[in-house]
Amino acid sequence: MGFLNGTASFVRFSVEGELPENIWDFIAERVVSFAFRDIDDTYEEFSLGWVSVLNMFDSEFDFASYAAGNYVTLSMRLDERKVSAAILKKYVQKEEERIKKEKQIPKIAKSQKTEIKERIQNELMRKALPVPAVYDLCWNLENSTLLFFSTNQKAQAYLEDLFKDSFDLTLVQQIPYLCGEHLLEEDELDKLAAITADVFL
Amino acid sequence: MDLVDLIVEKRFIGQEFLTWLWWKSEERGGVVALPGEGDIVVVFEKHMLLEYGEGESNEKLICRGLQTELQEARTGLTMGKKLEQARIQLAYNDYEWNFTMAAALMEFRNVKLPKTGGTESGNKNNPEEQEGMILERIFLFEELIRVMMDLLRVFLKLRVSAEWREELLKVREWVNKAERA
Numbered sequence: 324m325g326f327l328n329g330t331a332s333f334v335r336f337s338v339e340g341e342l343p344e345n346i347w348d349f350i351a352e353r354v355v356s357f358a359f360r361d362i363d364d365t366y367e368e369f370s371l372g373w374v375s376v377l378n379m380f381d382s383e384f385d386f387a388s389y390a391a392g393n394y395v396t397l398s399m400r401l402d403e404r405k406v407s408a409a410i411l412k413k414y415v416q417k418e419e420e421r422i423k424k425e426k427q428i429p430k431i432a433k434s435q436k437t438e439i440k441e442r443i444q445n446e447l448m449r450k451a452l453p454v455p456a457v458y459d460l461c462w463n464l465e466n467s468t469l470l471f472f473s474t475n476q477k478a479q480a481y482l483e484d485l486f487k488d489s490f491d492l493t494l495v496q497q498i499p500y501l502c503g504e505h506l507l508e509e510d511e512l513d514k515l516a517a518i519t520a521d522v523f524l
Numbered sequence: 525m526d527l528v529d530l531i532v533e534k535r536f537i538g539q540e541f542l543t544w545l546w547w548k549s550e551e552r553g554g555v556v557a558l559p560g561e562g563d564i565v566v567v568f569e570k571h572m573l574l575e576y577g578e579g580e581s582n583e584k585l586i587c588r589g590l591q592t593e594l595q596e597a598r599t600g601l602t603m604g605k606k607l608e609q610a611r612i613q614l615a616y617n618d619y620e621w622n623f624t625m626a627a628a629l630m631e632f633r634n635v636k637l638p639k640t641g642g643t644e645s646g647n648k649n650n651p652e653e654q655e656g657m658i659l660e661r662i663f664l665f666e667e668l669i670r671v672m673m674d675l676l677r678v679f680l681k682l683r684v685s686a687e688w689r690e691e692l693l694k695v696r697e698w699v700n701k702a703e704r705a
Contacts, residue, residue: 325635327661332633335669377654386651391658461662470665474631496527499541499630499676500534506677507684514684520536521692523543524602524699 326396326459326472327376334474337501338467340492346464347390350490354389357489358382359400366449367404371485374400379457395462399482402453406444414443458482469494531629538627539575539606541679546607547695558674564616566675571624573609574600584608601699609633614671621668632672637664 325331343349359372359382375381375388376396389397418439419431431439459472460482471482483494495501503515525533548556549566556566574585574597585605587597601607608628614621619638626633640660682688 327658331635331637331665332631333635333665334629334631376658388651391655391662394659394662396658396662461665463666470669474626474629474633496531497630498527498531498534498628499538499680500530502630502673502676503537503680506673507680511681511684515537515680518537518684521540522604523540523606523692523695524604 326461326470331472332474333470333472334479335497336469336471336494337497337505338462338469338492339495340490342464342490342492347387350389350395351384351387353489354384354395354397357485358384359402362402362404362453368448369404370400370402370453371481372400373485373489374398374457376459379455393463393465395464397460397462399458399460399478399485401456401458401478401481403456404448404451404453406447406451411440411444411447414447415440418443468497535628536606537680537683538630539608540683541676542610542625542627543601543607544679544691544695545675546610547698550698551694556675558616558671559678561616561671561674564671565614565620567613568610569613571609571611572597572607574605575608576603576605598699614668616671619664619667621664623668625672632668635665635668637661637668640664 325333354373357372359374360370362368362370372382373384373389374397375384376398377388379398379400381388382400389395419436422431422435422439423429456478458475458478460469461472462469469486471479473479479496486492486494500515503512507515545556545566546568549568554565554567555563558564570588572587574587576583576585583605585597585600587600597607609624609626611622611624614623621635621638623635624633625631682691
């Protein structure tokens, strides 16, 4: 959250690569192609895609709701089924105990333990509800920069992949050194590349 | 060089920028001259994180308190630590932002935007008003970035110029004053 209300945390990216001439048609097509697909009624473990910044259940984008002036505003939604390690451990042990009792054996073979763990994990995963996470972004088409409203590095990595797949464009995080490329002259950039840390005392 | 290496190798640039900006703000009591804009208010407050060394030898120092209590952070500078995060109040043109800057990756955290009619009210069910609200918030985010980029430009131009030595002496004098204080 943060883009549309309250306090916000964000990082800046530059958008590298060429957009086709019919920018808005291209974006309309790609946003819908890579829109979020719900996995609530399936057994899929993971789903990643675009939704409206105003409504995480809107992945239709009627009336190009992602367009605001010269900006594209989107949310990246990530739904993931997760089983906590503690729950998995508990149910694996429970199943092992059940089998030992049933077969009247003192110990379970290692290979069978692996099989039990995999089976239990699959069963629990199917029962787990997908946990949603939504991250907003604002893409400035005029100067090819993008604000991503999360400082979570895992989310940033997902964003870079989804953005590349959706628009064939690369995102480069604007750390201070790379900001220099847009702020300095050519000869100053060479000097910037050569400087080393100074001692401030 | 790929981005991961660049982030590690050039980490100091953001930290030097933030440390320099702190000095620049204290030099004139919370006012910094920005070319083309005039004087703007830049006040370092409440929360600071200083860092020293890399990897296993990485040390961190967290300081919280009112502006007057940042002495400990200043002392941290005398131990060779550099500023990695700071809570900043930035004001110009009747706008005021509060935000935390994480220097190495230039992350803007917990950004509080200036209060304006457009961002505070607005009918959520009216698409036109909604777009207006979104555009106003974007404008305020981008203004903050523009000012910070202007400040970064001033620092970087100075940092690669011959005048940097002279500036560095002034910063060192300020840092060493903390030791004597």
